[in-house]
Amino acid sequence: MKNPxxxxxxVGGTTMKAGVVDNxxxxxxxxxxxxxxxxxxxxxxxxxxxxxRLAVVAAGLTMKKIAAIGVATPGTMxxxxxxxxxxxxxxxxxNVPVRSYVAKAFQLPTAFQNDGNAAALGEFWAGVGRDVxxxxxxxxxxxxxxxxxxxxxxxxxxxSHGAELGHMKIEMTNPRQCGCGxxxxxxxxxxxxxxxxxxxxxxxxxxxAKSQLQAMVGKVDxxxxxxxxxxxxKGDILADKIVDEIALYLAIGAMNMMHIIDPDMVxxxxxxxxxxxxxxxxxxxxxxELAFPVPAERTKIVFAxxxxxxxxxxxxxxxxxxxxxx
Amino acid sequence: MKNPxxxxxxVGGTTMKAGVVDNxxxxxxxxxxxxxxxxxxxxxxxxxxxxxRLAVVAAGLTMKKIAAIGVATPGTMxxxxxxxxxxxxxxxxxNVPVRSYVAKAFQLPTAFQNDGNAAALGEFWAGVGRDVxxxxxxxxxxxxxxxxxxxxxxxxxxxSHGAELGHMKIEMTNPRQCGCGxxxxxxxxxxxxxxxxxxxxxxxxxxxAKSQLQAMVGKVDxxxxxxxxxxxxKGDILADKIVDEIALYLAIGAMNMMHIIDPDMVxxxxxxxxxxxxxxxxxxxxxxELAFPVPAERTKIVFAxxxxxxxxxxxxxxxxxxxxxx
Numbered sequence: 001m002k003n004p005x006x007x008x009x010x011v012g013g014t015t016m017k018a019g020v021v022d023n024x025x026x027x028x029x030x031x032x033x034x035x036x037x038x039x040x041x042x043x044x045x046x047x048x049x050x051x052x053r054l055a056v057v058a059a060g061l062t063m064k065k066i067a068a069i070g071v072a073t074p075g076t077m078x079x080x081x082x083x084x085x086x087x088x089x090x091x092x093x094x095n096v097p098v099r100s101y102v103a104k105a106f107q108l109p110t111a112f113q114n115d116g117n118a119a120a121l122g123e124f125w126a127g128v129g130r131d132v133x134x135x136x137x138x139x140x141x142x143x144x145x146x147x148x149x150x151x152x153x154x155x156x157x158x159x160s161h162g163a164e165l166g167h168m169k170i171e172m173t174n175p176r177q178c179g180c181g182x183x184x185x186x187x188x189x190x191x192x193x194x195x196x197x198x199x200x201x202x203x204x205x206x207x208x209a210k211s212q213l214q215a216m217v218g219k220v221d222x223x224x225x226x227x228x229x230x231x232x233x234k235g236d237i238l239a240d241k242i243v244d245e246i247a248l249y250l251a252i253g254a255m256n257m258m259h260i261i262d263p264d265m266v267x268x269x270x271x272x273x274x275x276x277x278x279x280x281x282x283x284x285x286x287x288x289e290l291a292f293p294v295p296a297e298r299t300k301i302v303f304a305x306x307x308x309x310x311x312x313x314x315x316x317x318x319x320x321x322x323x324x325x326x
Numbered sequence: 327m328k329n330p331x332x333x334x335x336x337v338g339g340t341t342m343k344a345g346v347v348d349n350x351x352x353x354x355x356x357x358x359x360x361x362x363x364x365x366x367x368x369x370x371x372x373x374x375x376x377x378x379r380l381a382v383v384a385a386g387l388t389m390k391k392i393a394a395i396g397v398a399t400p401g402t403m404x405x406x407x408x409x410x411x412x413x414x415x416x417x418x419x420x421n422v423p424v425r426s427y428v429a430k431a432f433q434l435p436t437a438f439q440n441d442g443n444a445a446a447l448g449e450f451w452a453g454v455g456r457d458v459x460x461x462x463x464x465x466x467x468x469x470x471x472x473x474x475x476x477x478x479x480x481x482x483x484x485x486s487h488g489a490e491l492g493h494m495k496i497e498m499t500n501p502r503q504c505g506c507g508x509x510x511x512x513x514x515x516x517x518x519x520x521x522x523x524x525x526x527x528x529x530x531x532x533x534x535a536k537s538q539l540q541a542m543v544g545k546v547d548x549x550x551x552x553x554x555x556x557x558x559x560k561g562d563i564l565a566d567k568i569v570d571e572i573a574l575y576l577a578i579g580a581m582n583m584m585h586i587i588d589p590d591m592v593x594x595x596x597x598x599x600x601x602x603x604x605x606x607x608x609x610x611x612x613x614x615e616l617a618f619p620v621p622a623e624r625t626k627i628v629f630a631x632x633x634x635x636x637x638x639x640x641x642x643x644x645x646x647x648x649x650x651x652x
Contacts, residue, residue, distance in 0.1 A: 160620070162587060169578050169582055171497060173499040252495050259490040290508065
């Protein structure tokens with residue numbers, strides 16, 4: 001097929017996004033639908049197919065123009081089997097045969113991948129990592145996810161647990177409990193959820209410093225990580241201290257990956273990076289203090305470029321890899 | 327060349343070992359020479375060539391039978407350039423063009439690799455990892471080194487810092503200083519040196535428990551990690567506590583790699599594993615408590631098989647890969 005096109009689909013807990021990209025990773029069109037996992041997995045699978053169809057329509061095309069499909073999902077999974085096992089963000093789904101369902105519906109080569117891994121491949125193929133040979137992505141959201149790309153290889157692991165970067169243990173003496181139930185995981189320190197939790201703790205301490213955050217706790221949606229970053233930028237000392245600690249924790253995560261994988265580039269993605277370059281500079285300052293001199297000097301530490309499109313663009317790249325493998 | 331043979335050389339701070347292996351990783355003969363780095367790098371390079379020649383003689387062969395050579399060294403290095411930069415264990419060497427020197431001396435394809443990476447490839451090709459697709463090796467000695475093999479790929483990193491597994495940070499609140507000058511590295515907790523250091527601290531504590539170790543501090547060669555393991559096996563409570571902590575630290579290292587790389591197998595090698603299976607069982611117990619259920623259940627946690635031959639056998643495998651790449 002000349003100038004093949006690909007559809008990628010990224011299924012999240014709240015929304016699913018699908019998009020059509022060309023052979024160079026250029027986005028032609030995308031759509032977003034509510035996931036509504038609570039309606040059950042059969043409607044969920046049908047909705048995935050609908051998102052794929054709608055993206056193709058939005059690009060002014062028919063399915064005949066599509067060479068392959070890729071689907072990325074969160075949660076525990078068996079990547080080679082193409083199955084989501086027991087995804088915490090997609091209750092009550094269990095043992096959902098995503099790849100075979102989509103492949104059968106469209107009669108097209110269909111790839112299946114973890115969403116963090118797909119996002120990393122998206123940034124590698126069409127985003128901030130276009131010109132590098134390898135990268136490690138940290139995705140900062142409710143949790144901390146990730147992906148590792150070496151050459152064209154997605155390090156998905158032998159048991160579909162590769163690049164669970166939020167669950168490296170970085171603290172022993174006084175570990176915080178992580179959402180996964182374990183103790184001392186990076187995620188327990190650097191996710192948006194943990195940032196708010198630490199802020200609430202500090203605000204609750206007797207004799208704690210005055211902070212603009214105190215007035216925000218009573219908001220309808222409660223205190224958010226965004227509030228903390230906003231107020232830190234306005235010079236609030238407590239908020240600034242919290243942000244500085246996040247920068248340190250992320251730098252520890254980056255440094256560990258620089259001493260384990262030693263990639264060309266470490267990328268941070270997710271909502272938290274919207275705060276801007278000043279936060280990146282803080283992370284970089286700590287990385288330069290922590291890591292070995294050569295990787296500290298040469299590894300590019302950057303923010304992601306594709307935003308929430310990275311997942312479906314990377315999923316499309318997984319579909320594209322199926323053809324390249326033939 | 328039918329039935330090609332390979333020479334591997336592993337240069338250590340004290341001795342260098344060279345061996346001839348066949349195309350299946352079977353060892354034909356090996357030799358060991360004192361490194362004597364203090365005599366300077368020119369004599370060092372000549373001695374490397376001598377070790378290679380002697381290994382071939384020991385195998386009853388001539389260099390004509392050799393298809394490729396691999397050399398592994400410790401220290402900071404530029405792997406693609408084939409140069410040791412500033413190796414702490416090979417003073418006063420600096421910027422030593424190992425690969426080009428050896429390649430020129432023998433007019434043979436010559437590979438160059440970090441010693442931890444080579445040992446991992448050795449175990450993967452001809453040792454405990456023969457039947458797996460991927461493995462992570464921790465080498466436990468004066469320091470903690472390592473290697474990562476994914477498929478046939480050695481994860482050497484973009485700046486020759488891949489698999490510096492001793493320098494992942496596992497502690498923030500109360501970090502020990504590592505030999506590298508950083509704080510909280512795995513090596514500061516799990517190397518043989520750090521084990522002795524912790525024992526000495528515990529023995530020096532006021533009101534510390536009685537221990538058989540107290541009598542061993544005055545030995546000519548001082549207290550060793552081996553003493554601590556020996557005494558722990560005899561039921562000494564303090565020594566047993568120290569060994570149990572080492573098992574926990576190594577399990578944390580293993581778990582982190584299971585959540586980052588998710589290999590088929592995690593291998594521990596080096597002097598410390600001579601203590602035997604009871605120590606492996608301790609590590610496995612902690613891994614099963616710490617890691618995610620699927621990798622905890624399925625990842626093989628094992629001791630290395632090749633002992634101090636792993637480095638040169640892996641170096642030979644690197645030489646062999648040069649031919650496979652053509």
